[in-house]
Amino acid sequence: MKIVVAGAGKVGSSLVSQLVNEGHEITVVDRDTDVLEETMQMYDVIGVQGNAASMEALEEAGIRTADLLIAATDRDEVNLLSCLTAHGLNPDLHTIGRIRDKDYRAQAYQMRDYFALNYVINPEHEAAIEMRRLLNFPGFLGLETFAKGNVEIAVLKIGEDSALNGIKLSGMNDIVHCHVLVCAVQRNGECIIPDGNFVFRNNDLIYVTASSSNLSVLLKNLGIITRKVRSVLIAGGSLISYYLAKELESSGISSTIVEAKRERCEELAMLLPNTRIIVGDASSQAFLDSVGIDDFDAMVTLTGLDELNIVISLYGNSRKVPHLITKLSHAENNRMLDSLPLGSVIAPKELVCSSIVRYVRAMQNKEGAAITIHRIADGQGEAIEFNVDEDTKYLGVPLKDMNLKPNVLIASITDGMNTEISTGNSKFKVGDNVIVVTNKTTSIRQLNDIFED
Amino acid sequence: MNYKMIGRLIAPILCIEAVFMLPALGIAHLDGSNAAVRAFAMTIAASVLVAGLLWVGTSNAPRRGFYAREGFVLTGAAWIVMSVFGALPFWISGEIPHFIDALFETVSGFTTTGSSILLNVEEMCRGMLYWRSFTHWVGGMGVLVFLLAIVPMSGKNEGFTLHILRAESPGPSVGKLVPRMRQTAKILYLLYIMLTVLDVLFLMLGGMPLFDALCTAYGTAGTGGFGIKADSIAGYSPYLQNVTTIFMLLFGVNFSCYYLLLLKRVKDVFNDEELRTYVGVVVVSALLIAFSIRGLYHSLGEVLRVSFFQVATVITTTGFATADFNQWPAFAKTILVLLMFCGACAGSTGGGIKVARILLLIRSFRRNLHQNLRPREISNIRMNGAKVDEKVVSNVDAYLIGYMGIIVVSFLILSLDGFSFETNLTAVIATFNNIGPGLDMVGPVGNYSAFSDLSKLVMIFDMLAGRLEIYPIVLLFSRSTWSRK
Incomplete structure (x- = not known):
């Protein structure tokens, strides 16, 4: 497929790398010749220097014969205009635009047709959603999402004293009292697609599909001993912090944001009436102690610096915070960090890339x-x-x-x-x-x- | 330095070379020249053997870690290996008994120079002649580009292929035609093959035998210039000479122009500043030379035919000849020497500084001149209406320094041999710019056999440096390429 990628920044370049590997023809548009040059030396792509929202640059990038435009420059306005212009030049074109500003979020979704956007990506929001999901179901070993985030498959382990141990699948509903579907069971390294007569045994890993609310009911009725996350400490007052706090507010989890800049704190306090905002430097351990780090069920590190996030998470681990989520912007270093106790690692860039790649495959x-x-x-x-x-x-x-x-x-x-x-x-x-x-x-x-x- | 991966990529190049030798082997076999058949068979066997050993020996080559440095070294090394193996048939068969001479002849072929050490080309057997001309065709578009076109490169860091394209297709800033490198390489080679086939057809329409037409077309397409006759093209009919003039000029045009023509973007092609300058320079120089040599020939038609042919052969750096321009007046000779520097368009098969670079140099000089008068004025250098990146401009300036430096040093070394000033200077210019014939002793009817081995090695270096635009070859001999720091 012919794909035009506008903006060779963080998301842009990691997208290019994945899409090239899947065999697509990529043209990259960027203002900066140095960035373009670097991208062209790394990947088998062609570069066009210019403003991605201008007709001239888009034409030169061959937008008229392209199948997809991914507008991922660092400015939302440019991305929107780029999609609009490109759509005007080629009405058959699919467009994906990165819109990250919270002020535009609602309209970007609701007015997609006006903006000629087929798909809106928002790395910060997607990261926040992913974090919220992890915090919502601390009892699950893993979660997979499908159908653009509408369907979840959760993984559960059947323990010796589990209410399901020795129970037939057909009798499951009498115990869990909600509609869930067991799609697969992993037993002794084998994957079994269970029928009504299937009997759960100790050490089975079960893959369950259910609506989000039913997943929590399932956890409760199975009596799985997990402390539900009730309070979350968020280190850093970034855009993701805002989205996450907003998400947590609506799922009834109280959150506390720690942020060093007073101005930003005041802004956040205005936007998030039900979240506690504290001015202070999250990199100071004494300060974290004074906030009461021991009392939180979970901590999410969302400062702008990967290094700082790692250090804060390590401190959280040493203070035995039950759940840790660490945000890393440069996830390429991941393998090196595997051995560190950072809890779940979330890379917004990677999340967005995989959802775009999924969209491209769907096309x-x-x-x-x-x-x-x-x-x-x-x-x-x-x-x-x-x-x-x-x-x-x-x-x-x-x-x-x-x-x-x-x-x-x-x-x-x-x-x-x-x-x-x-x-x-x-x-x-x-x-x-x-x-x-x-x-x-x-x-x-x-x-x-x-x-x- | 990822030596193993470089070795692994050189292996298929040797195989390609072996395959390319098969037609020459066939011709030698048909003609019954046993020495040539044996030489080709041995070379092909040696190439395949070495390629096989390289391939097996590098099977664990790390896929990662192939960057700009490796790309440059691969290009330089590939051309040297290719030339050494390409020289083997001449040497083994005894047609060129001295190995340095055989190497000179082969490098001259691959780099599309066309300088020869042969005293009498007509003594050579047809299989060898075919191979000698075919090296021009291979070298014209570049063997690594051919490799890119036929071998799928998988894995990460594919961007290094861009360095190969840059190194092999000349010009100040080389870009791809389409996003995929493999597709770009295929398009380039398809255009190249199409134009070559057209050339062969037109030559055969004029009554040239197939073998002659093929060899002449290879020499024209690669802008090489090896002839298969002692008098180059002069013995053929005026029609054949004119066809060759036109095709030489066509192969001196940037190939992306032809791609744009296929895309029906005719306007872009006609507005291309480099193309316009190129045509302008050709017409004006040919007319000036025609005026200067008007007394030497019988009719106006002949004067124009001869002057256009020599201008085309020199500016495209081909090096065929239909007249001994050594005998011409100084004015005509000077124009030809100046055209030797100029060279063809960027992205063509020709050599030289390239019209695009000359345009950039003139514009950059003019800007600096103006800036002396108005130091605070900001002005951009433009090409086809678009701003040229300052990095490209400074690269072109640096290129010119390197270009001049190589000429000066080579000229100095050649003068040790004690030939005339004109011989030495034009020998360096003609080899470095991949033209072929120079003036005086190395003029259209002369040859390069009299030079010492040292001078020949210097000229081999010059030809490779000229063909690969200096950097890959100079970097091969640069300490910073090999140091671990």
Whole structure:
């Protein structure tokens, strides 16, 4: 595919690296010749020097024959204008724009059509959402998201004294009292797609799909002993801190932001009435002690400096804060940091890149091929996302009447914004987004592969 | 320095060279010249063997760690290895008994220079002649670019391929035509092949035999200039001479112009400042020379044909000849020597300083001149309406210094041999700019055989440096390339 990437900054260049590896033809537009030069020496791309929002530069970058524009310059206004201009030059073009300013967030989503935006990316917001998810379900070992964040598959371990130990899958609902779907079980290194007669055993890892609220009900009813996160300490008052505090406010978790600059604190205090804002330098351990670092259930380090985030997280670890999340902007160093007790590491850049790459794959796969494939259960199973189109068999037929292959399970069906955890009565409709879970005994390349011939 | 990866990339180059020798082997076999067949067969076997050993020996080469430095060293090393193996058939068959001579002839071929040490080219067997001309064609667009076109490069840091394209396709700032390097290389080679085929067809329409047409077209396409006749092109009909003039000029044009033509962006091509200057320089110099030599030929048509041919052959740095311009008046000779410096367009197969660089140099000089009068004036150097990056401008300035430095040092070393001033100077200019013939003893009817081995090695260095735009070859001999610090 021909892709124009506007802006070769942090997100831009790591995007370019991934997209080139997937075999796309990339043209990079940037104002700075030095940055362009560097990008061209690193990757097999062509560079155009100029303002990404100008018709001239876009034309030179071949926007008329391109399939996709990714506007990722450091200025939202330029990105918006760039998408608008490009769309004017080539109405068939897909556009992805990076809009990070909180003031524009709502309109960027709601007025997408006016701005000719097919997809809005906001690294800070996506990072905040990811952090909130991790804080919401501290009992889960892992979480995978599908269908643009609408579907979650959580991982749980069945312990010796778990309420589910020795229980048949069909009897699960009587214990958990909510609608959840177990899509896969990892037992002794094998991935099992369970049916109603499946019996849970000690040490099983189960992969569960449910709505967000049902996931917490599941945790509660299983009596999994996790201290729900009630209070979070956020070190640094960056844009992510704002988004995270906002998210936490709505999920009823109290948060405290520590920020060194008084002005920024006052601004945050105005924007976040239900969050405690404290002026002070988070790099000072004495100060963190005075804030009461020991009393928090979780700490998130969101200062602008990776080094500082690491140091603060290490201190949090030494003070036995139960949950730590560390933000790193330069995640390339990741491997070196693996051995450090930093809790969960979140790299906003990487999050955005993978969601864009997912979008690009979706554009390519309009003929029923998989949109995303997540490997689960140590690679023994796959959770695959498909779009339902006109050629899909069994349209409008209830799930229980479909002739599915063995070891295939429909986890969820998403119609626009509504996600349904599938039941026997769920039906496929054109345009739906479906998550299929299989173990590797059957090879599923297209949605119709799940049906018995 | 990632030596293993460099070795791993040189292996396929040797294989490509071996494949390229097969037609020459076939021709030698048809002609029944056993010495040549044996020489080619041995060289092909040696190339494949060395390539195989390199490939096996570097199977654990780290994929990462291939950067600008490795790119430059690869380019320089590849050309030297290629030249050494390319020289083997001449040496083994005994057609050129002295190895330095054989190397000189091959380097002259690959760098599209066309300077020869052969006393009588017509004594050589046809297989050898074919190989000698074919080196021009290979060297014209560059063998690494060919490698880029046919071998998929996978893995990270693919950007190093840009250094290869830069090193092999001449000009102050070389860009890709399309985002993918492989695609760019393919487009370049397709255009190159198409133009070459056209040339062959036009030559054959004029009654030239296939073998002659192929060899002449290779020499024209690479702007090389090895002829297969003692009198170069002079013995062919006026039509064939004119066809060659036109194709020499066509191969001296930036290949991206042809790509733009294919994209139907005709306006951009006609407004290209370098192309306009190039055409202007050709027409004006040819007319001036025609005026200067008007008394030497019978008709106006002949005067124009001869002057246009010599201007084309010199400015595109080809080096064919239809007249012994050594005998011409000083004015005409001076114009030709000046054209030797000028060279063809950037991104063509020609050598020399390049019209684009000359334009930039003139503009940069003019700007500095104005700045003496108005020290606070800010002005940009423009090319085709767009601002030229200051880095490119200063690179061109530095390039000129390096260019002059190499000429001065080479000239000094050559003068040890005791030939005339004109011979030495034009020998350096003609080899360094990849032209071929110079003046006096190395004029169109002379050759380079009389120089000492030292001078020949210096000229081999000059030819490679000229073809690869100085840096890759000079960097090979620079301490900072090899130091670990």
